[in-house]
Amino acid sequence: MQRKKHAVTIQDVAKAAKVSVSTVSRVLNGKVDVANETQERILSVIAQLGYTSNLAARSMRSRRKNLIGLVVPDIGFPYSIEIMKGINRAIAQSKFDLLVYTTGDVRKNGSALHEQHYVSLLNNSVTDGVIIVASAASDFITNAPIVAVDPHIVNPNYPYVQGTNYQGALEIMEYLLGLGHRRIGFINGRPEIASAQRRLEGYKDALKAANIKVDESLIVPGDFVQPAAYKSTLQLLSLKDPPTAIFAANDQSAMGVYQAAEELGFRIPEDLSVVGFDNISEAKYMGLTTMDQSLDEMGYAAVQMLIKLIQKEPVETEAHKIPTKLIVRTSCSKPRH
Secondary structure (H helix, E strand, C coil): CCCCCCCCCHHHHHHHHCCCHHHHHHHHCCCCCCCHHHHHHHHHHHHHHCCCCCHHHHHHHCCCCCEEEEECCCCCCHHHHHHHHHHHHHHHCCCCEEEEECCCCCCCCCCHHHHHHHHHHHHCCCCCEEEEECCCCCCCCCCCCEEEECCCCCCCCCCEEEECHHHHHHHHHHHHHHHCCCCEEEEECCCCCHHHHHHHHHHHHHHHHCCCCCCHHHEEECCCCHHHHHHHHHHHHCCCCCCCEEEECCHHHHHHHHHHHHHHCCCCCCCCEEEEEECCHHHHHHCCEEEECCHHHHHHHHHHHHHHHHCCCCCCCCEEEECCEEECCCCCCCCCC
16 A cells, blocks of 8 residues: 655645645635636545544634534443434534544443543543443533533532433332232342432332332342343342342343343243333334333434533533433233232
């Protein structure tokens, strides 16, 4: 492969197009006062030479970059994928482009300190605002606006979009109790995360409302990932009096329940009812009853909110709650005993 001896500069583009550097700059910045013929010639030269403008340098010359940053811990995680679908849809309808920053692993650098570093890099250089998925920081030092999707902490000091986790958990439990289940296992998420805490509260409060004592042996860790939920399900189903239903704190955990149940010979839903939370794409093909928290809509709403803040328009609320909805499929039935 032939390598270029030096990076193509804006001066190279101007020389090849036989125009001034300022004219090239105006085309790059979307100005409309350049003749169509000249603009087409400049764009053609840019394509031929492979010139790319420096976003950081442009940000110092222009107060608006029309670029939104997205900080997401793991773009391959089904939860993140669903949120990004909504973000992508909103970006496609806007005049903004999207710059994604990811560490590739939800566990790699998921601390508040790292998040603050990423936001500082983006908002103080190339972006007009940042969306951060599953934020852990309580606050950010930044001149540009920020919106979080499903923050890990309760009541952060910045605008955010979130599902109604507590109400969703209550509805799941009411559904299982209505089928006749009394021993219901709960596979928790990461205990430091607000959504996991709210779902656990909903589980416990629903049992108390039904005058059923909370059995701590039925509450096991799941960490919001399939392998941990698989191990915890083996533990639940090995109890002397195993649960007749399991409420998994997310759909990834529900997959671990399916895996363990199959290994132990439990049929779903004949021997064991299972409910998840999130309604990721895979849930439909599993026939999983789950709580839809509209992850796609969360991402879409976050972009809409951020654009309003960038344009200094008022937002209705800085805590946008999206109602959850129970999706009943084939993974639940009345208990056999």
